[in-house]
Amino acid sequence: MIRELESQGVVSKTHSPFNSPIWPVRKPDGEWRLTVDYRALNEVTPPLSAAVPDMLELQYELESKAAKWYATIDIANAFFSIPLAAECRPQFAFTWRGVQYTWNRLPQGWKHSPTICHRLIQAALEKGEAPEHLQYIDDIIVWGNTAMEVFEKGEKIIHILLKAGFAIKQSKVKGPAREIQFLGVKWQDRRRQIPTEVINKITAMSPPTSKKETQAFLGAIGF
Template identity: 80%
Template sequence: MTSLVLLATLWPVQKSNGEWRLTVDYRGLNEVMPPLSAAFPDMLEIQYELESKAAKWYATTAIASAFFSIPLAAECRPQFAFTWRDVQYTRNCLPQGWKHSPTMCRGLVQTALEQAGAPEHLQYIDYIIVWGDTAEVFEKGKKII
């Protein structure tokens, strides 16, 4: 069995508060990964769909650190390896910067919402909008999300 190990470049980026964030450059991995075919919602379509609902109640939320809450399968981790100060590391969770992370995140969140019985909602990666014509329907959606 062959294992793909591409040691990605690590870029330290200084944040506005003076702290540093380490970012990993996955462009090399992104170039060799086969494309995923997944329907991704267009923002204009989402806007039109929301306008067509004309519901009385709306709420929106973002799942905090969504990518970091999705574990990577152990056999996939070598693909996301990087080196820092001569030590090799691998990711344990879905990485930012990988071209398929948004698609995978969206699919997993959508599946979880469907399994939980979420009422009408729209999702864009880790943002969720729920609505209802009655307070009861709306509250059910908020609770599930």
């Protein structure tokens, strides 16, 4: 995993007085994602004036749209499409098997990465005069009354994103479809529904008896 990221220019070897522990996370598809535990760095990082949109507000807004068809676009490795300023890189150092590395691209786990990513994608879409859509960081949804209308909107947004330097995997584009998932919720005819797999997961869970189990349960019911 480290070697692959290094060959892609996402990370590189370094010597830094800063260091944070690594925290690999297994993705739903079984692959591993390298994240770093930046809690100590996050505590001393000044706040930003902007933040990512509230997910619940986006859901309410999507409910208000006249939609029969939907399509979603998930940008591939969006954070890694964003260069990290050279003067900031030493602060993000981490060690793997005795060798210290740092990120050359926006890292996951840092408190402001989602906000920065969201704002840059938003700026690219605004500059390209993208059709009406909703965006949550690197997840985008378009809608319309016909499949062709939604297809054309999605095609234009993909073109804008590719031109801006973001990567789109075909497997990350869903629709046009009458039923689709966005922000962990199933959408059909402007209505929100809990996905079947989430319901099954909740019903299979035993009542929580510890703080860790309670956190897992709350995460499940929060989708």
